[in-house]
Amino acid sequence: MYNYSELYQAILKGNLNLAKTEVTKAIENGCAADEIINSCMVEAMGEIGAQFEAGKAFVPNLLLSARAMKGALEILQPQMQKENTKLLGTVVIGTVRGDLHDIGKNLVASMLEGSGFKVLNLGSDVPADKFIETAKENNAEIICLSALLTTTMGYMQEIVNAVKEAGIKAKVMIGGAPVTQQFADKIGADGYSDNANAAVTLAKKLVSAC
Amino acid sequence: MNSRERVKTVLSHRNADTIAVDFGSTAVSGMHCKVIEGLRKYYGLEQHPVFVHEPYQMLGIVEDDLADALGIDCTGAFGATNMFGGTTPAWKEVRMPWGQVVMQSVNLPLVEKGDRYYTYPEGDTSLEPSAMLPKSGFFFDAIERGPLEIDDDKLNIEDNLEEFSLLSDAGLAYWIKTVKEAASKGRAVVASFGGSGLGDIALVPGMQLREPKGIRRIPEWYMSTIIRTDFIKEIFRRQIDIAIQNLEKINSAVGDLVDVIMICGTDFGTQNSQFCSEEQFRDLYMPYYRKVNDWVHSNTGWKTFKHSCGAVRPLINAFIESGFDILNPVQVAATGMEPAALKKDFGDKISFWGGGVDTQGVFANGTPQQVSDQVRKQCDIFGENGGFVFNSVHNVQANVPIENVISMFETLKSIRNV
Secondary structure (H helix, E strand, O other): OOOOHHHHHHHHHOOHHHHHHHHHHHHHOOOOHHHHHHHHHHHHHHHHHHHHHOOOOOHHHHHHHHHHHHHHHHHHHHHHHHHOOOOOOEEEEEEEOOOOOOHHHHHHHHHHHHOOOEEEEOOOOEOHHHHHHHHHHOOOOEEEEEOOOOOOOOHHHHHHHHHHHHOOOOEEEEEOOOOOHHHHHHHOOOEEOOOHHHHHHHHHHHHHHO | OOHHHHHHHHHOOOOOOOOEEOOOOOOOOOEEHHHHHHHHHHOOOOOOOEEEEEOOOOEEOOOHHHHHHHOOOEEEEOOOEOOOOOEOOOEEEEEOOOOOEEEEEOOOOOEEEOOEEEEOHHHOOOOOOOEEEEOOOOOOEEOOOOOOOOOHHHOOHHHHOOOOOOOOHHHHHHHHHHHHHHHOOOOEEEEOOOOOOOOOOOOOOOOOOOOOOOOOOHHHHHHHHHHOHHHHHHHHHHHHHHHHHHHHHHHHHHHHHOOEEEEEOOOOEOOOOEOOOHHHHHHHOHHHHHHHHHHHHHHOOOEEEEEOOOOOHHHHHHHHHOOOOEEEOOOOOOOOOOHHHHHHHHOOOOEEEOOOOOOOOHHHHOOHHHHHHHHHHHHHHHHOOOOEEEOOOOOEOOOOOHHHHHHHHHHHHHHHOO
16 A cells, blocks of 8 residues: 555644645555545544544644645545545534634534545534525535534524424534533534534444434 | 722732622623623613723623622723724714614724624725624624735734834823723722733734734634744744833833733633643743733732633643733633632632633523522632632623623622622
8 A cells, every 4th residue: 555654744743735745646656535535634634633632732733734634635636526435424514693703613624524524614604594405405414513602502403493394314413612412412413522523423423323 | 998909909819808809891801781781770870872892892891880889899991992993982872783772982883794794994994894793693703814825935024013013102191091090990900001912813813904914814823823933932022022111101100000911811722622732832922921921020010910711721830930910711611620629729829810600601591599609609719818809701791691690790799798
């Protein structure tokens, strides 16, 4: 197998230019997109996520790794389409209506993308119907809701209700500073995670239950 | 013991006659204008639009009559311009999206576009908007401007120093007048002179700047704390030099009237982690905090106030070594921030200004009785041997039920018995 150690380190350390160079080299060496993603990029994102959970890496480290991973994925995109690379599932993600905070949500989106999910990021201040419409159109397995504010987290309940009424298969997972497992249980969400790395684990679990 | 004496006593880690209380003296220990309106009504005070001194978070001024009714011991001295570059002491009536009429800066246009309102630096609508408010929201958020991609070869330190400048004669005259007015109230004066916050992420986007340049986008700034440390250190070094020169002037004129200085609002904690390691904090931030805090302690009688949300327990020793006397908002629901352990481990070295009631939990979502119980408990834990100024965890948000806010103040009255 191709030696991916340079690409792995580039993503782990968040070196965007090196990640782009190394993924280009891998493609030129005839590596398949799914091998590059699964044998290297997913592993590197998993490692930075594990370091974050252990208190050995911090939000700026995650941002750097996510940026390097995204840069590499953009270069891989044409090859993924050509090879029809299979992804883990489709996630629709956004910060809920009334809330404009999206750093945490974007981190979760990047971690999911780097872990092999197709991610449709709707941005911030997103109403319920937009989540549902996008999930329907893309046959999404997961809807991820984020809120930073106690003033906006209540709107998650409306979205959970609307998803159930719409009768779509997507599972709803929620997160954000004031959100708790207790709150997730109360509003009937399918899952909750308190950080970007745990969100990936949860998404994998929810997809397998779909 | 009057309010000022009470605050000075507890900040010296001694028991005062009772618990000291702050609401409204800083932009991180205040109350949303909607809450202030509710309190004025409940306590039967004159009904008039609340003055919003900090429009980004929509914080209202706690006027003297309300401060007396609530038993507040502190008062704030704020700058002449707000976070959008608007003039604060010049007012106009504005109806906010939630229906409340408030007094806002004359330089704060609210331009409706789609489902949001936009506002502009210095109120100049010919520029790109610098902040937005969703119609269902209660405060603004920054719109990131400035370059999308950073070309490291062309980075210019001056671009990230644009907002830091030496005080003009008029600027100094403003502070002299403002501090004197604040001191005349008989409460402890907490001054936000500005310029000493190191990489405060609320300030990095430069919402007041007409055309911000340099590193202005939030993720880019955070990443720069790892990949551009020399550049960031140089910003910190130069801004602190400017801040100290300004403080020298203010101290010469009205230093004796000030009790506490708000040094920095940079958040180092998330809900369950930090934004950097202790090692990185000591390398990147501590030398510059030490410089300004040492100057304050060598030249004034002021206490130094550090705000940082989140799970900052692993950094508290480094905050203390950096010369901070006060930690706010003491986010008691964050990981590792249990009140009794904080008080035991750090209570004789740093004062806790906050932590009195959990804004993310009981305060917003609990009953008045639960609020009252928590207020009593936190006062028991934090209040022993001074080192505590009662405040909620961060500003009182718009959605906190007014009966919970009243319960907090009425409980404080019964505890304080003053």
